[in-house]
Amino acid sequence: MIPDPLTLALLSLLGGLLALDATSLGQLMLSRPLVAAGLAGIVAGNPAAGIATGLLLEALHLAVLPVGASRYPEAGPAAVAAAGAFAGSTDSPVALMACVVFSMAWGWVGGRTVEALRRANARLAVPAPGPLDPAAVERLHLRALALDAARGTLLTLAGLLLLGTLLETLGWIPFREQWTRPALALSAAGALASALRLFGRRRLPLFAVGAVAGALVLWLR
Amino acid sequence: MLLRSFAVQGSWNYRTLIGTGMAFVLAPALRHLHGADGPRLREATGRHAELFNAHPYLATLAAGAIARLEADGAPPELIGRFKAAVRGSLGSLGDRLVWLVWRPTTALLMVALLLAGLPWWLAVSAFVASYNALHLWLRVWGLRTGLREGLQVARALREAPFERIGERASDVGAFLSGFAAVLAVGSGGRNGWDYFALGLVALVAGVMLGPRVRMVAGIGLTALLIAGVVLASNS
Numbered sequence: 001m002i003p004d005p006l007t008l009a010l011l012s013l014l015g016g017l018l019a020l021d022a023t024s025l026g027q028l029m030l031s032r033p034l035v036a037a038g039l040a041g042i043v044a045g046n047p048a049a050g051i052a053t054g055l056l057l058e059a060l061h062l063a064v065l066p067v068g069a070s071r072y073p074e075a076g077p078a079a080v081a082a083a084g085a086f087a088g089s090t091d092s093p094v095a096l097m098a099c100v101v102f103s104m105a106w107g108w109v110g111g112r113t114v115e116a117l118r119r120a121n122a123r124l125a126v127p128a129p130g131p132l133d134p135a136a137v138e139r140l141h142l143r144a145l146a147l148d149a150a151r152g153t154l155l156t157l158a159g160l161l162l163l164g165t166l167l168e169t170l171g172w173i174p175f176r177e178q179w180t181r182p183a184l185a186l187s188a189a190g191a192l193a194s195a196l197r198l199f200g201r202r203r204l205p206l207f208a209v210g211a212v213a214g215a216l217v218l219w220l221r
Numbered sequence: 222m223l224l225r226s227f228a229v230q231g232s233w234n235y236r237t238l239i240g241t242g243m244a245f246v247l248a249p250a251l252r253h254l255h256g257a258d259g260p261r262l263r264e265a266t267g268r269h270a271e272l273f274n275a276h277p278y279l280a281t282l283a284a285g286a287i288a289r290l291e292a293d294g295a296p297p298e299l300i301g302r303f304k305a306a307v308r309g310s311l312g313s314l315g316d317r318l319v320w321l322v323w324r325p326t327t328a329l330l331m332v333a334l335l336l337a338g339l340p341w342w343l344a345v346s347a348f349v350a351s352y353n354a355l356h357l358w359l360r361v362w363g364l365r366t367g368l369r370e371g372l373q374v375a376r377a378l379r380e381a382p383f384e385r386i387g388e389r390a391s392d393v394g395a396f397l398s399g400f401a402a403v404l405a406v407g408s409g410g411r412n413g414w415d416y417f418a419l420g421l422v423a424l425v426a427g428v429m430l431g432p433r434v435r436m437v438a439g440i441g442l443t444a445l446l447i448a449g450v451v452l453a454s455n456s
Contacts, residue, residue, distance in 0.1 A: 024231040027277055029324065029352050034331060038341050051341045058332055059405065060439070062325055063432035067316045097446055104439045121234035125241050127270050131263035134248040137270055141245040144232035173453045182416060183445055185409030186423040187438040192332065192402040193427030194434040196395055198325050203395035204428070210399030211424065217337060217400075218407040 001088040002164030003044055010043050011084040012157040018076035019152020023066070023114070024145055031076030033057035033103075037083035044087035053083040056100050059188035061107070062195050074110030077152050078103040081159025089167045093180035098170055099163065100184065106159045113151055120147070222246055222284055223364050229280045237272045243284065244270035250288040268297055274308050276315020278359040283307050285367020286374045293371065303372060310375075314383060319355070322387045326394035327352040333397050336404035355386070402427065 003011060018031040018039075030036070034054035041050015061075045082103035089095045125144040127136060196207045229242040247269050255262040275283050283304065290300050331348035335341060366377045406420030427434050 023233060025228050027227070027230075027356070028349065029328075029356075030349070032328060032331075032348070034328075034335070034341075035345050035348070038345060047341065051335070055332065055335060058328060059401075060435050062328060062332075063435065065316075065320050065432075067320055094446070094449060097442055101439065101442050101446055104435075118234050121232050122236040125232035125234055126236050127241065127267070129271070130267050131260065132244070132267040132270055133263055134244070134252060134266045137241060137244045137248060137266060141228070141232045141241055144234075144241070145228060148231070170450075173450055175449050175453050179445070180449070182409040182411050182419075183442065185405055185407075186419060187442060188408075189402045189405040189420055190423040190427035190430075190434050191438055192329070192398060192405055193424040194431050195325050195329060195398040196428050197431030198321055199391040199395045199398070201428075203391060206392055206395040207399035207428070210396035210401075211403045212399075213396075214400040214403030214407075217404065221407075 001167055002161060003084055003088050007044055008160060011040055011080055011160060012153045014043055015077035015080040015156025016149045016153030020149050022076050024148045033061050033075045033079040036076045036079040040080040040083035041087050044084045046087035049087040050083040052096060053086050053099055054079060056184055056188050057103055059191040062191060072111055073107030074114055075107055077110055077156040078107040080156050081106055081163055084160050085163040085167055093177050094175040095167055097180050097184055102163045110155055113155055117151055222249055226281045226360055230277050238274040240271050240273045243273045246284045254291050273304055275311035278356055279311040279315045279363050281360045281363035282367045282374055283311060285364040286371050289368050289371040318383050318387050322390045323355050326390045329394055329397035329401055333401040336401055
């Protein structure tokens, strides 16, 4: 559901701040999906919904690497939009699945807006060659930071409005929900297991030890 | 300079990469060194706004070394050659250590703690603290080392324990990957051997597919959602 205007504004600002954290300012990783979605859940008054969304998105975003000038999806604003919309919707696995799918797509859109901003920065934030006043550099740099914050805020706002509308439409459809929660759990499991490739397949024995430890924890519950 | 380094990528662009950001970080040092000599200050600022790239956390190493060279009165050509020489290694070193190993490992720690039953705030605190311990150390170490060593930063980079940190963190990450993946299977709300066999298939698929699993999962979940809409509409 689309949040009320005040929550919408707060979530959009949160998305803008977290968009800055991803690359432009800080990089403290508060923009990771599980952190961002949890914060969005708190802002929207439903922390559990934010955590549920964030956990799945974190697993699916684990192996995304922002190396050099490569193209990659942007997680923060998309996670805020997904968690913010899910927090106000019916607490169903289908709505959660819709939020996860939307957030993955919206992350891709976010990545394209980052590219567009970087192209714009090539015109707006690069001074002409030659002697330069430090204050001029500071102005150009701070303007680029402000543009990134505005981009993240608008991206989050648009995501919240789109996903909120989508969830309201889905709310009219009588889904059979038995398969949705296992499907989400298995997707997350596969994504978490895929992280092994980052550490090298030669560490498969350590992965197996971890899996056995996880199975033991499940058995003891 | 240290505080400004947190915004070094603020004007990232496809022409000079973090060139403008580097000049932004260096501005206080340049003002301190050349403030009384306006033309020299503007000339130095212009030079440092040119093309540059580095991993953002290790950009402080370059910034410190450049400030030291400027303070020592090194010729601009030498500083330019130094910047060109370090930018590749500072980028790849940081990418391998931070993006490829440290961030996934600490994120897996957060996910594993949450799946194991810890409260969200505790899992997130563990992630933010562990991730940023290395992050902040790199920034501070980089700036101090750069200011102290100047042109000799390559030696300091060789002696730094990055390789060892990366190896140990990868070991922990591989363990956590298996641990969290199995706990995720258990969060599906199903029991029975058929479901756990599917879980095993998901784990094997994850290991085999690697990062491509994101695309496969996205397509699979979208297909399930569309199938659900179609089935519900026809019932």
